[in-house]
Amino acid sequence: MARSPLTLAASVTSALPRTGVVGVGVLTEGASGRYDSAVADLDDGRRVVVRVPADDDAAADLAAEVRALRALTPGVRSLLPFHAPELLGEAGIGDDRAVVVDFLPGYRVDAAHLPAGRGAATSLGAALAAVHALPHSVVKTEGLPARTPAQVRTDVARIVDRATATRRLPKALQDRWRLAVDADELWRFESAVVLDGVGTGAFVFEDLDGVPTVTGLLDWHGLSVGDPATDLQWLASAPEAAADVFAAYLAESGRAPDARVRERARLYAELEFAKWLIHGHDEARDDIVADAVELLESLAAGVTGDALVSDDALDVDDAIALLERMPGSSTADSSGAVDTSMQTDAYDPDELARWVADEEARGDTGAVPGASADPTDTQELSADDLAELASSLPHDAPAAPRAADDLSTAPITLPGGSLSRPDDGGDAAADAERASEAALRRWLTD
Template sequence: MARSPFTLVAAVTAALPGAEVVGARTLTADGDGRFDSAVATLADGRELVIRVAEDDAAALELAEESLALRALTAGAREMLPFRVPTHVGETRVGEARALVTDLMPGFQIDATLIPAGRGAAVSIGETIAAVHALPTSVVRAAGLTVRDADEVRAEITQLVDRAAATGRVPSRLTGRWRDATADDELWRFETAVTLGGMQAPSFLFEDDPHDGPQVSGVLGWRGLAVGDPAEDLGWLSGAPEAAADVHSAYTTASSRAIDDALRVRARLHAELEFARWLVHGAELRRPDIVEDAAALLESLADGLRSDDLRVVAAYTGGVDSALDVLDRVPETAAATIDTSMQTDAYRPEDLRWQDDAEQRGDSDGTDAEDTDDRSDASDDTDDRSEDTDAEDTDDRSDAHGGAPAAWEEPTQDLTEISGVRGSTHGDARETSSAAAGSDADDGAATGSSDLDSAEEAQRAARAALQRWTSSDSE
């Protein structure tokens, strides 16, 4: 049974001696049981997040995040143009490990709703480039994982072999992936500091009246390592509008040598999330996960057609072309698995998903009407602290006159959010499952039946990768 917020925040004083806790509230709605989480309000006005692991896997995640956050020294943080959670302390609640960090404000945008143009897309590209520009000494000094290009290639090869050994990977995919690992051109890249698989929920935004949403913070640091920068770009398979601008902004902001194979490897990493899901299920001896992964792999294979993962001169396909496959993935008879998850350290009442109506505005954030809306929003923060579901708009207006006490504030329901990097993968990579591109001519010839199933296919693929997150604790 989940611990109450009062029980959790009582442990904050053990992690931060001398702290005077004056309020407590739940951080998230009931999730998959990976963590119990709460927000503690201190007498000095600070708000801290405490997360308590529910099993050994979750405890390992907290330990990895703790190490990564402490590796980010003040000097390293000064190099980043955004906020990173601060490690406050660690303790135990009963026999369970607990991590305390500061609370980070901001809102998130679903990958499929990130618009093209100036604003969120450009800011995301610049943010990823800033992470990759960190000196590798940050990782080495903390004793975190450091892999060169050959080691990344060897890990991918091993993953492909393990997935193939289950007998549930279509031969077409196995051949495709093995051809990619055998292509020397694909693996000639400069390693960088990475988060091992960023996701859209990794980014917290604040609105700028002129430039639109700008990244204000980044979550999910437990995968901090030196490795393939393409791992942090694979999720763009599920951001059809923004992918090209994110890549362009990333390339412009990066001081690294041009990597012609970057997008190809990013697409490969996205495709291999299916393989990781399959291997994960096999290791846990979970037939439901294995069957689900196998069905998704069949759908992926059916949608690939004739494209491959070879590096070609002046490559123009991009990770976003992987959405051609996403639109062709049929619904599967997957086992029902809880896809909810606990959140990271940020202010739930400040989080809101951008809805379709907002995204239909000018993507560069410069429309006068949008600017006025953002200005109004910035002048009235009480409205943003209420529940952000579209259905409760009237409730927010009624509640404007006064905010509830800290321990009475409603918790944001984030069960639809896929998470920051989880176990060995990047957590339920919400959009990585949209993997594998197709050239434009083939996509145009798919026929009306493909278009009719696009929306259902997208939901099926995204839900499948959400299962990857929730399964870690099961």
């Protein structure tokens, strides 16, 4: 029987000694029946959420959630662009445990209603990239699950085997999924910190400057090391926003390229139907099995002729097209200015400018008197060579005083006004674009 909000409020006072509850209400947002939940207002002005599991599976997830929230130290939380619930306390309530966390305000957006463009979609992509960028030590220090790509692949094969053993899995899907399991290129990925299948319902949004932005992530029970594609499987339910979410994810991700992440995400989404079939079979629930079979047959009909593992992975043009979808992105500054900052502290702008001026005065040949024409020649210079070299340097201009900040890394304007080659028509912006594209091409092929 479901516990009343007053009963749950009493567990709050047990979990948080010397704290009074001045108001309590039913927590209905996102309720799934797996927990008895309530929101309570405390006498110190805080608002908290209390949850008690309704069954054994929910109890296991709530225990995992507690471990995950303990792993989110202040240092880890500072790496995230949104809030995570703070674990405030626990208390016994009968044979179960009540868990109290702080309340995160905001609203949720269902995947099917997620709009394309800047806002909720791009914020979700950036939020997922931030989670996947967390160090593995966050998970391993707390003893949370960690799986390698090989283990992930084995788990997928086991699901396919179990679904096949029910004798209710359509043959077309069985063949489709076995081909995916056997495709070595699909499983070449770098494990990351993941939430193991988080959906859009776990994120809360607030409008910041009129733009829907992720401000909190509620569900952490799946915190582990595994395949980042598991957290992208919900994209199959967001056809309008999927491309923008993925583009934002790519733009914010600092991880190694993963050309097959979307294909694995789609595979995981399809396997959810197989898990539903397995659940119904294991529980001897004919109604669940019938529902699962209907879903699987519909899926089989829908994917006919659509290969799960494509011949071509994400290529350079696809990646550039996705990144260009990001609102405000451009391949070159509209003014045509080129940032010449070297992004290092190991040079002085004044000295570099004088060096370029000296090079241009020599006809821009770069030749040094007495130097060998062979760039591999590393022979020592004699005293006569050094004297000749010193006499060749200009002495007609006094040295410019060094800037007060010798570590300046601000962009500088080099003499001559252009960094373009003589044969490129002076289009420095085009040079920058070609260089960026070449770098991205090397990045994807490494």
